Amino acid sequence: MHLRTENGSLFASGGQAWRGRKPGAMNRYCLNDRRKPKHMTSIAIVGLGYVGLPLSLQFARSGVKVLGLDIDPSKIEAIHSGRTYIKHIDSSAIAEAVKAGQFSASADFARVKEVEAVIICVPTPLNKNREPDISYITATGAAIAPHLHQGILVVLESTTYPGTTDEDLLGVLEKGSKLKAGVDFHLAFSPEREDPGNPASKVAKIPKVVGGLTPACAKKACELYGKAIEQIVPVSSCRVAEATKLLENIFRSVNIALVNELKVLYAAMGIDVWEVIHAAKTKPFGFMPFYPGPGLGGHCIPIDPFYLTWKAREYGQNTRFIELAGEVNSSMPSYVVQRVMEALNDLQKSLKGSKILLVGLAYKADVDDMRESPTFILLDQLKARGAEVAYHDPHVPIIGPTREHMAWAGFKSVPWNKETISGFDAALISTAHKAVNYAELAAWAPLIIDTRNAMVQVSAKPSQVWKA
Numbered sequence: 082m083h084l085r086t087e088n089g090s091l092f093a094s095g096g097q098a099w100r101g102r103k104p105g106a107m108n109r110y111c112l113n114d115r116r117k118p119k120h121m122t123s124i125a126i127v128g129l130g131y132v133g134l135p136l137s138l139q140f141a142r143s144g145v146k147v148l149g150l151d152i153d154p155s156k157i158e159a160i161h162s163g164r165t166y167i168k169h170i171d172s173s174a175i176a177e178a179v180k181a182g183q184f185s186a187s188a189d190f191a192r193v194k195e196v197e198a199v200i201i202c203v204p205t206p207l208n209k210n211r212e213p214d215i216s217y218i219t220a221t222g223a224a225i226a227p228h229l230h231q232g233i234l235v236v237l238e239s240t241t242y243p244g245t246t247d248e249d250l251l252g253v254l255e256k257g258s259k260l261k262a263g264v265d266f267h268l269a270f271s272p273e274r275e276d277p278g279n280p281a282s283k284v285a286k287i288p289k290v291v292g293g294l295t296p297a298c299a300k301k302a303c304e305l306y307g308k309a310i311e312q313i314v315p316v317s318s319c320r321v322a323e324a325t326k327l328l329e330n331i332f333r334s335v336n337i338a339l340v341n342e343l344k345v346l347y348a349a350m351g352i353d354v355w356e357v358i359h360a361a362k363t364k365p366f367g368f369m370p371f372y373p374g375p376g377l378g379g380h381c382i383p384i385d386p387f388y389l390t391w392k393a394r395e396y397g398q399n400t401r402f403i404e405l406a407g408e409v410n411s412s413m414p415s416y417v418v419q420r421v422m423e424a425l426n427d428l429q430k431s432l433k434g435s436k437i438l439l440v441g442l443a444y445k446a447d448v449d450d451m452r453e454s455p456t457f458i459l460l461d462q463l464k465a466r467g468a469e470v471a472y473h474d475p476h477v478p479i480i481g482p483t484r485e486h487m488a489w490a491g492f493k494s495v496p497w498n499k500e501t502i503s504g505f506d507a508a509l510i511s512t513a514h515k516a517v518n519y520a521e522l523a524a525w526a527p528l529i530i531d532t533r534n535a536m537v538q539v540s541a542k543p544s545q546v547w548k549a
């Protein structure tokens with residue numbers, strides 16, 4: 082018996098349970114079928130970060146025993162003490178899973194021997210030349226390969242270019258295990274979809290795209306995710322699943338670039354782009370709102386599109402949309418700095434020697450994740466022009482070590498009180514956290530440059546707020 086996916090390709094199924102089912106039937110099988118497979122009761126998740134930790138907890142909650150593997154001893158220690166290290170994940174959720182014996186953590190990769198599946202959620206950054214760095218994936222592959230056994234499933238979740246799973250990871254796993262992918266062990270790719278800071282976003286509710294090396298690999302991976310996730314979306318290959326994730330992130334990058342470009346143009350025409358977007362989004366079809374900002378941030382949108390750009394070269398292809406979007410988005414910090422200079426100039430002040438407070442260091446509202454935050458670029462650019470800079474972020478009390486902005490490590494968020502905030506010549510809102518009191522900001526700061534429309538509901542003095 083076979084299942085046909087949306088694009089017409091075929092999945093072999095295990096037996097009668099599949100007969101006559103339509104595309105998507107695999108989802109219902111994974112979710113509801115009372116004959117849910119008894120196997121897949123113990124898994125390992127490698128990389129216990131923003132993706133791996135919530136995924137571990139969701140599997141643990143669903144009755145799967147999870148062994149978290151990480152090279153960072155502080156995370157392993159935190160998990161065993163029932164302590165969170167990610168703001169939007171409660172310590173109690175970790176403590177409960179550990180106490181129930183459903184979740185443990187280790188740095189001993191040999192323990193892969195004990196589990197039926199391994200899910201890999203390690204970082205995929207760009208290197209200094211802005212090329213994909215898949216070394217974390219290949220290092221993980223090399224670490225687990227000697228411990229793979231017959232029938233085990235390996236799933237990659239890290240965002241990457243098409244071909245990583247069935248070329249790069251496959252090669253490392255086969256070499257280190259002396260086993261054959263698709264024959265001795267199963268291999269699949271399933272991209273993570275996370276919306277950090279959105280309390281409505283729950284791992285179990287987000288449909289999971291799954292592509293396998295072979296139909297049997299796909300089936301095995303669907304069975305696994307069906308234990309913890311409500312809707313599974315099978316696709317015909319690892320490459321389609323990898324390409325799906327890139328499409329999703331490129332879509333965001335390109336649309337954000339579009340509104341950033343319109344922001345600059347409309348500002349020159351005396352039109353507020355925020356008002357335009359709010360009006361446009363009342364259209365009940367064919368429009369989806371995206372919002373401008375001071376530049377792209379986070380582990381995904383500024384990075385992932387360039388994974389495809391790099392891979393496209395192998396095929397003699399260009400990715401013009403991706404590169405144009407990158408150009409527009411990465412010019413935003415300079416535009417914002419220009420607006421800061423104009424606003425100060427209006428008060429007969431120069432940027433050089435002015436004290437500027439950056440409000441918001443995390444890359445998006447209501448999270449503590451500062452990776453790739455454009456606030457770092459704003460801090461760098463303002464400082465390079467002679468400004469005295471500081472930041473306030475209720476979620477980032479101190480800047481920890483980062484791959485690219487080590488110069489700011491150890492800087493502390495300034496306290497939020499009238500005396501401190503009124504001592505700055507200008508406040509620049511780069512991230513609109515809900516935990517910041519914007520009415521107090523209006524009362525205390527002489528000048529505010531707002532890149533997030535955070536001041537829209539707050540009454541301010543004439544010429545006090547400049548949009549950027």
Ligand SMILES: NC(=O)c1ccc[n+]([C@@H]2O[C@H](COP(=O)([O-])OP(=O)(O)OC[C@H]3O[C@@H](n4cnc5c(N)ncnc54)[C@H](O)[C@@H]3O)[C@@H](O)[C@H]2O)c1
Pocket residue numbers: 127128129130131132133150151152153156202203204205217220221238239240241273274275276277380381
């Ligand atoms: N953060 C998000 O919102 C998000 C959303 C979708 C997809 N992703 C993708 O998921 C992947 C992971 O992202 P993240 O945000 O969870 O990263 P992260 O940096 O928060 O976590 C990665 C974890 O992997 C560990 N690690 C690094 N190398 C390792 C190795 N060799 N062996 C074991 N552990 C290792 C690190 O110590 C860390 O705990 C990336 O590919 C990212 O693009 C992230």
